[in-house]
Amino acid sequence: MKLFDVYPINDITITKAKGSYVWDAAGEQYLDLYGGHAVISIGHTHPHYVQRVTDQLNKVGFYSNSIRIPLQEELAAKLGKVSGKEDYQLFLCNSGAEANENALKLASFFNGRKKIIAFTKGFHGRTSLAVAATDNPSIVAPVNQTNNVIFLPFNDEEALQACFRAQGSEISSVIIEGIQGVGGINVASVPFLQQIRHLCDEHGAVFIADSVQCGYGRTGKFFSHDFAGVNADIYTMAKGMGNGFPVAGIIIAPHIQAKHSMLGTTFGGNHLACAAALAVLEVIEQENLLNNAAEVGNYIMQQLKGISELKNVRGRGLMIGFDVPEELKDLKKNLLWKHKIFTGEAKPNVIRLLPSLALRKKDANEFIEAVKEEIAALVPTH
């Protein structure tokens, strides 16, 4: 059987990984500033994580939500403490798209409405509602097309105001990434997030904070939306939550109440997934990784801003993007093949950094030096 060929890949096979480094089959070492699409949060093969997942596997790996799973309550308590959203309720699932799908559906159950406001360049996943709320027609199949999603320009307060004025009583939810990831590291402005909160309150709509990529401590705060000083009604999370183990969830404000069978899943919240997610939160807490993300992230951003060839350096914490001018279009490729550094990208010309939250300054310096060397090679006159 052949694989269904949907991924453009780099011809590298990773056989070993530790912290912020991975090794290929030939033993070559790479610095990982991408974490496999922002997934590696506490570092590859962290010993506490490996131990906790292994211990759990030796006890019980899986049983469904038809029995009591105390690990879920332990996880909810820990997540409440680390995120500061202690009065929220946790629903566990398996992927970012599924988290957003459940959040949009729950909002609609809650207020009985159908319309969703989403934003230009937003990405929310590939399942039916999540992809319908994603601003990329090329990944929306005809069957996913719906008139229920209204796309508005990102960070445009007037457009949002006008939309609520015209259709406020029909709006079920507003979904927004605190920092757009796939869209190219675009930071939602503080006044814009505050305005979403205000308009949702005024019109009975649900504020959904897609924190799948920008959440879980990546920006130095647990949720990047926290920079606005307002709470969303539902936060969706995935990626960094399991450090590679597929686990996702939504946390739900107390005014939204559960009914049996409203949401459901076979795999979500299984024993192994909870053990992985608990290990991640324990390490985040023990190693103070939110502070590290803020500190090392600021350092990288400052260094990058000092390199005049790179344009529009932006982001928060360890979610960083910058524009690469045409003459440096080979920068990302050369960082990988010549300097053995994984970075991410966003079309058409953005380099995206999404390393582990435990990235050290020393690793950051390795990257900065490689960028400088490569720019000197690519633009020799500078």
Ligand SMILES: Cc1ncc(COP(=O)(O)O)c(C=O)c1O
């Ligand atoms: C902001 C955001 N939301 C949702 C998703 C979908 O997550 P998943 O691929 O786990 O379904 C992604 C994935 O990149 C994302 O970046």
